[in-house]
Amino acid sequence: MKKELCIDTFRAVTKRYKLNGCILHSDRGSQYTSEAFGDALSKAGVKQSRSGVNHCYDNSRMESFFATLKKELLYRIPTYKMKRDTVKTIIFRYVFTYYNRMRIYTSNPGGYPPVVYRTLQEELLAA
Numbered sequence: 577m578k579k580e581l582c583i584d585t586f587r588a589v590t591k592r593y594k595l596n597g598c599i600l601h602s603d604r605g606s607q608y609t610s611e612a613f614g615d616a617l618s619k620a621g622v623k624q625s626r627s628g629v630n631h632c633y634d635n636s637r638m639e640s641f642f643a644t645l646k647k648e649l650l651y652r653i654p655t656y657k658m659k660r661d662t663v664k665t666i667i668f669r670y671v672f673t674y675y676n677r678m679r680i681y682t683s684n685p686g687g688y689p690p691v692v693y694r695t696l697q698e699e700l701l702a703a
Contacts, residue, residue: 578607579606579607579608579610579612579613581607582607582608582613583612583613583616586600586613586616586617586620587616590620595620595621595622596620596621596622597621597622598621598622598623599622599623599624599625600617600622600623600624600625601624601625601626601627601635602624602625602626602627603626603627603635604626604627604629608624608626609626644675645667645670645671645675648670649666649667649670650667653666675689675690676689676690676691677689677691677692681693
């Protein structure tokens with residue numbers, strides 16, 4: 577990983593969303609601890625949070641998600657033969673259509689997908 581990739585990705589996100597006041601959590605990889613990445617975050621009004629040394633549980637949710645993404649999708653298709661935009665589209669559809677809206681999610685009561693579970697919780701709060 578190069579810091580330029582992280583900075584470019586972060587800047588692309590800031591063009592779509594207002595992130596002022598947000599907190600970005602990362603590990604202690606050199607790309608995230610670089611001064612250039614920190615400057616990009618500061619300019620966007622984003623605070624940085626990094627895991628502590630030997631703290632493996634703070635990003636376990638994301639590690640689990642990426643393992644699932646790889647097992648259920650990426651290892652089943654020949655991504656090395658595809659254009660980057662095609663792979664990005666496939667991942668986007670998996671996350672925003674299947675994973676968030678249809679996939680059984682064992683950590684939610686009832687196994688509801690995240691969007692369904694959130695909707696149910698919001699309805700309960702509104703009642």
